[in-house]
Amino acid sequence: MKKILIFFLLLFLVYLIGINTVPSYIESDRNPVKNPSPYPVSNEAYDLYNRLDFIADLHCDALLWGRDLTKRGNRGHVDFPRMREVNVALEMFTIVSKSPAGQNMEKNSSDAFDNITPLTIAKGESPFNWFSLINRTLSQAQALEKFAAKEEGNMIVIKTKEDLLRLIEMRKKNPKVIGGMIGIEGAHALEGKLENIDAVYNAGIRMIGPTHFFDNELGGSAHGESGEGLSAFGKEVIMKMNELGIFIDLAHSSPAIIDDVLALSSNPVIVSHTGLKSVLNSQRNLSDEQIQRIARKKGIIGIAFFEKAVGNPELPNIIASIKHIRDLVGIEYVALGSDYDGSVAVPFDITGLPLIVEGLLKEGFTESEIRAVMGENVKRFLLKNLK
Template sequence: MSFSYLKFGLGTIVVIAAVGYGSVRAGYLAQYVDNAQNVVVEHEPYAITPDAQKVHDQLRIADLHNDVLLWGRNLSSQSSIGHSDLPRFKQGNVGVQIFSSVTKSPRGQNYEQNSTEAFDNITLLGWAQSWPSSALNSLSERALLQAQRLYDLERDHPESVKVVHNRGELEATLTARASGSDIIAGVLGTEGGHALDGDIKNVDRLYDGGLRMMGLQHFFDNKLGGSLHGQSKAGLTDFGKEVVRLMEEKEMIVDLAHSSPAVIKDVLAMSSRPVVVSHTGVRGICNTPRNLTDTQVREISAKGGLIGIGFWDAAACDISPKGVANSIDYAVSIAGIDHVALGSDFDGAVTTAFDTSEYAVLAQELMKKGFTQEQIAAVMGENIIRFLLENLPQGKTAEETVASSN
């Protein structure tokens, strides 16, 4: 989630009070907010050449960051709201998607500095969606509630989505896709370690709830350490180091998006496993406070990490498909082709120039920049797939899964 701020505030509170707390009216309000925050710029259909379409159709597209589970939208049918749903994932040829839960977001959210005491927009959104009191009062419960939405989607549409928890399940899902299925492998994560509610035991609780990736910070400092947009700019706390060690033991993936430079430095110094920055940009092409320096890109990639390039204004500066391709190209020039990936931040309260159904236009722009088909495949999916197959917890292989079902 990376927009300058969620436009709730006093005006929206008044609207909520006016419409009442009935589930139908609250649902309309939640839909209104969703539609206002997750925008695709109006454009004529992109003209895709036959060659670009052929390349796109052979890709296994994967994305490191999508916040669609926050909004409570019906993902089984195509919507005019936001950036993604099952039909649009299928149209875009998405094979692997990491779904993040958003549990807290400060009012007045900005990229420079936010207070930990600021009013929380997500509480307001949860109220509008009629969340149970347990989720309104606990950040861990909010993460698990959003995770449950993906499990519910899997239950209702098992032919279209599979929640994967380990390498074996991912291999099995990829095998199904290779045999003609449109099924999407969904990996669960959360945006910010405040979802632990300050309790180390909640690492196990979130893991048991299916989460396999966790960002350490979001838009404010927390008990794990300083945010890129916080007040302290501090590094990892002792609690943060304890969390990172436990995550590594459990083979959970550490996400450094929104972490302060000091936290990034501390994690790289102590980690034995590669990390990701799930959604970001690079300052060499887009010099905003949200983005990574060339030095950070080199240090993360040197330890086998992934840099997920975002599609919104503060990440890419130019949100056109060409602009996003420029950011990818620059990141590759610094990190190398094996360490750059997609980190869309779709449905993260951002405005983009294309949605999940239109990934072919990005493949086309990369072709124009001289990327080979193999290089396009790497940054648009294969790097993430390789990373997950190497770093998710070990499970049954695809062959073992098939054998156990017979």
């Protein structure tokens, strides 16, 4: 009996050590920053950046890794202190609940081993989360609420138009007040149950992507095996999202799902993090026709920051992507959609956002256009469409 107790004690100690070391090692490995801060920019770009009233980003997976976002991290891309350092008003924190082993842009099986299961265990999460996608999702949403509570009123989880108006007003007196919204990356998190939409809505989630890197009950992924459009269940989900006011995020959706959603949805759509085929011909990127249809739907497109979305070198291609949307459909349809902390290498962390302003200035963008891209478009879209 004594030997058994010693064995389990040692096992428990190994587990505790793993909780403190494994998640941070994995995050550091999966989310490198190619160029560390600080990021020098011209005086002109710096002055313009400091005049911006509302800076927003449509996609960040920081909740996945178990970091305390109220503290400035020495790894990853986003946390609350770094948001404040560069005056970011709003971040869309997206929830990843499943990721296939061998994840790639071309083809992934829904039956592949799930990378998030061992990470969930290593983070020391409740056993109820170990094998439940909906529980993992709700847990990450609750984590953002807990971080906000620690901020004692200086961080607002945006769920309604009134919340956003409150954030805007509070920042006039205190620019250190920040906001966060919650999205889901892949509706496999619903586990095929329509009633789980109510559960995630009640948890504060206001954006859901039908698919992520693999096909699910709603239909086909841009990186899946079937290429299918919305299933009957998928159509039910879209209609329910419209009813509740949950935004549909078309990033990672198959072209057939994009077609189906644009035909079915009565509400404008978001593409939270993407590239453009005109800049990088990838199957995860948008064609000009898709961009035009999204614009006709009064949607908004977030440009991602990583190489497999925009190509290499990233910064000039980010600027080229923004310029292409402006020239094709208008400046009001484009925004930032970094995919920070999304298992991607990025050229700069969130404190490097002034580099975007510098790049836009060099391409001849006006101050009003830069304001639109850096956050005013997101603010306008949300004020118009949040319930």
